[in-house]
């Protein structure tokens with residue numbers, strides 16, 4: 164047994180870190196965050212040249228075929244550098260659905276870095292539960308038409324394609340739409356590095372990707388993968404807050420000594436480390452369990468998401484507190500991470516949602532994971 | 546112990562209640578988007594109305610425009626304001642910290658000159674204590690003042706100055722004798738912000754707006770008549786301001802916090818999840834009940850502290866209890882609101898889907914400042930440990 168990264172994984176980590184340090188330093192993050200879509204096509208091209216846009220897709224779909232642990236390694240670095248834009252939504256949310264439903268050409272263009280895609284799920288009540296989604300698909304002589312309004316759709320203004328979950332004759336179905344088929348409104352999320360949108364369609368033409376059980380399975384799979392990637396970003400973000408705060412505590416002086424000498428400050432730093440390392444344990448177990456299809460994989464994903472959501476927020480709270488008035492300014496980068504932490508906490512199922520999944524596993528004994536998809540302890544069951 | 550009101554106190558309350566019923570401005574529509582400056586002007590007009598009707602400065606002496614009542618009436622005033630959903634007053638720092646310090650330490654001339662205009666909001670005050678290298682250790686401040694004839698000449702740099710952009714006057718602590726130990730060479734000056742050499746530069750907060758500022762002083766001439774207390778005895782005066790800051794600033798917040806709490810309850814009844822109103826969810830009910838419990842204890846702590854202060858004068862170090870309580874309560878409350886309201890609550894002001902024009906996203910971010918401003922939670926706990934509990938000083 165080896166519960167740590169291998170030599171090759173460490174090399175991957177190092178190269179991701181070096182790439183991001185040179186291509187996506189904080190000055191770039193701030194610049195990109197201020198553009199209307201928080202997306203930089205130049206940076207995207209460079210990431211595609213690294214093969215990152217195809218990292219988790221199989222080689223037959225033009226990807227690199229990396230495992231989910233490797234994916235987590237790279238996303239941890241992305242979170243640490245606060246990579247802005249649609250990478251997460253395209254590669255870990257839309258990509259896995261498209262791959263699972265056999266949309267080969269589209270996955271190939273995503274891998275090559277020439278197409279962006281996103282996924283539209285929740286609606287008015289923000290619940291990640293298909294029974295409350297009102298968006299409808301109807302079939303006509305010209306093909307499928309979609310009508311409805313989705314909220315919290317990531318990066319919709321830069322995506323070329325939108326995967327949309329809709330009701331079709333009382334069952335869940337997944338459709339593919341051109342992004343310009345709908346009306347967009349920027350929702351002004353607190354997270355300045357990742358835009359969220361409302362998207363509305365009135366009888367927009369769409370292509371059916373999957374329905375019924377197949378649609379459920381594809382969506383469950385994508386949500387698990389995307390959540391692991393998100394948790395990896397969260398761990399990277401915590402690590403950044405921890406390191407920059409500890410270094411501040413060593414240099415900032417009050418009462419003629421470094422503030423890190425005060426036990427109150429030291430204890431807050433120690434808590435930040437405890438939360439970060441604990442989140443990391445949960446992250447790598449979830450990535451591994453999902454990759455290896457262990458029976459408790461889905462629960463492991465929820466455990467990681469719930470813990471990391473609280474941990475990222477609390478680490479941010481302590482980080483700002485230790486920076487004092489400085490930590491409360493716009494100039495300081497902490498708030499950019501703090502805003503990201505709040506968005507991560509709310510997206511892909513909030514803590515209520517994930518605790519409920521864990522509770523079902525623990526209390527109802529319904530085993531989850533790969534099993535979840537069959538036995539109904541998935542993301543989407545009530 | 547007797548919580549019943551005297552006949553005078555009852556009469557006071559009835560009169561106030563009647564006045565508020567006639568005069569409280571209509572609530573701003575929740576969709577209203579005001580700039581910080583517009584909001585400030587609105588509160589300033591409101592304070593002026595209260596002043597003209599004799600309600601500003603309930604516990605301040607009559608000769609300076611107050612009502613000359615006791616602190617108990619002051620508490621009744623705040624409770625009635627909360628009950629009537631009245632907006633808060635504009636001149637926060639003047640009313641809560643600087644005015645009371647002038648009442649205690651000012652000369653007769655200073656009291657007549659400054660106090661009525663604090664009450665009427667004609668002159669807005671800011672507090673120039675913190676510097677880039679003197680925050681928690683504020684007594685290490687370096688802004689200097691050198692006596693030249695009948696003026697002090699001030700040079701230095703203050704930071705995080707709340708209301709710096711709006712202020713007409715500044716309560717400024719400066720170093721007048723660098724050769725003495727750090728607490729003994731300080732002086733408390735009342736400085737006209739329009740003096741030549743004062744420069745205010747807005748400082749952007751993590752919320753996006755610039756509620757505080759940096760203030761630069763370059764060869765600013767301040768008449769010696771504007772020293773509050775004695776030269777080189779400014780620390781004692783500053784401590785008085787800080788004691789008021791810890792103890793009474795929170796009192797005005799009860800009004801604001803109660804309004805947010807009521808609004809969250811309202812939203813929990815309106816909004817639905819799982820096909821049911823949020824307010825029917827047992828977990829949410831528990832959490833709202835807990836928040837109410839804390840809000841109520843905050844109010845009761847405040848009442849007890851006021852009652853104690855009205856028999857003893859200035860609030861003591863136990864004011865730190867109040868400061869810790871309100872700041873940490875608000876952080877818990879804002880997080881709770883985010884949990885209950887879901888992702889809509891993280892949308893900012895100009896969003897088409899934001900709740901209450903982004904007030905919840907703003908409230909969540911703004912709350913981070915609560916445990917830093919007016920002395921950090923760590924410093925408040927140091928004060929309780931050492932000055933209240935008598936534990937050995939830890940540094």
Ligand SMILES: Cc1cc2nc3c(=O)[nH]c(=O)nc-3n(C[C@H](O)[C@H](O)[C@H](O)COP(=O)(O)OP(=O)(O)OC[C@H]3O[C@@H](n4cnc5c(N)ncnc54)[C@H](O)[C@@H]3O)c2cc1C
Nearest residue numbers: 425484485487488672674675680681705707914918921923
């Ligand atoms: C929103 C806001 C408004 C403000 N308004 C004003 C204003 O109007 N006027 C004004 O003068 N100032 C104002 N301030 C400044 C505020 O008073 C200071 O930020 C605060 O006192 C902390 O000082 P600092 O920022 O230098 O942090 P530091 O003193 O550098 O503290 C950094 C960290 O070290 C900890 N620390 C420091 N010393 C100790 C110790 N002995 N034991 C344990 N921990 C310690 C602190 O708790 C904090 O976590 C405001 C600040 C904010 C955030």
